[in-house]
Amino acid sequence: MINIENVSFKYKNSDYILKNINFSVNNGEVIAIVGKNGSGKSTLGRLIAGITKLKEGNITIDNINISKDIKSIREKVGIVFQNPENQIIFNNIYDELSFSLRNLSKEEIENRISTSLKQVDMFDFKDKDLYTLSLGQKQRIMIAEILAKNPKYIILDEPTTMIDSYGKEKIHDIILDLKQRGYTIICITNISDEILLADRTFILDNGEIVAEIKKQELIDKHDILEKYSIKIPTLLSLLIKLKAEGIDLPIKDFSVEALSIAIKEKLHTERK
Numbered sequence: 306m307i308n309i310e311n312v313s314f315k316y317k318n319s320d321y322i323l324k325n326i327n328f329s330v331n332n333g334e335v336i337a338i339v340g341k342n343g344s345g346k347s348t349l350g351r352l353i354a355g356i357t358k359l360k361e362g363n364i365t366i367d368n369i370n371i372s373k374d375i376k377s378i379r380e381k382v383g384i385v386f387q388n389p390e391n392q393i394i395f396n397n398i399y400d401e402l403s404f405s406l407r408n409l410s411k412e413e414i415e416n417r418i419s420t421s422l423k424q425v426d427m428f429d430f431k432d433k434d435l436y437t438l439s440l441g442q443k444q445r446i447m448i449a450e451i452l453a454k455n456p457k458y459i460i461l462d463e464p465t466t467m468i469d470s471y472g473k474e475k476i477h478d479i480i481l482d483l484k485q486r487g488y489t490i491i492c493i494t495n496i497s498d499e500i501l502l503a504d505r506t507f508i509l510d511n512g513e514i515v516a517e518i519k520k521q522e523l524i525d526k527h528d529i530l531e532k533y534s535i536k537i538p539t540l541l542s543l544l545i546k547l548k549a550e551g552i553d554l555p556i557k558d559f560s561v562e563a564l565s566i567a568i569k570e571k572l573h574t575e576r577k
Contacts, residue, residue: 338509393443398432399418417454
């Protein structure tokens with residue numbers, strides 16, 4: 306579990322970017338953090354990952370205080386940034402993934418690389434060079450690199466902002482698969498559809514958490530998203546309009562497949 310208590314942060318000679326942030330992330334959850342540019346989302350992610358030094362407040366991960374044992378925190382938490390090309394060190398995919406595993410046995414390195422590449426559907430590219438890949442494929446390799454380190458928690462900092470729609474769908478599938486495998490994921494995003502992947506969504510505005518919305522509350526609390534200029538995902542917008550017309554389709558997951566099943570069940574019930 307991740308606990309964030311009374312966290313505030315400012316850079317030198319700046320106003321506070323984060324102000325008294327308090328929330329917890331349960332094991333196995335997918336959390337979305339949304340807000341306008343400059344709201345403090347990425348800074349919060351970097352604080353949790355231990356990349357930016359915490360100055361005010363407390364962050365504990367599995368009861369380990371981030372200010373007292375940063376080495377253990379970095380073993381537990383992996384972070385993937387917006388632009389994969391800024392994270393690449395080597396041209397070759399195998400070299401890229403094996404670099405941070407160099408203290409392990411060759412057999413263990415091979416196993417971890419193969420497993421992580423399969424998790425992101427990139428195993429067939431194992432021996433390729435990164436420059437031959439699309440931006441979306443490079444981002445999947447960056448996720449594989451983090452997975453190869455066996456973290457418990459993964460922070461995705463706007464992972465699909467720079468890639469095309471097909472690449473976005475592939476990464477969304479990866480997020481859902483990782484959740485099924487028991488990973489805890491914090492997705493910092495400006496892509497509205499990624500809200501639908503989350504168990505809970507936190508809205509940051511001017512450095513403060515102004516709202517927390519559970520997945521099952523998204524339809525009834527969509528006005529909060531609109532209030533803070535968060536675009537309503539297309540699928541959610543459709544469900545909102547249907548409910549306004551008296552057609553309530555209770556679905557557990559916000560997906561086209563789940564919507565299709567709900568419509569079929571409703572039609573079947575009405576025909577009886």
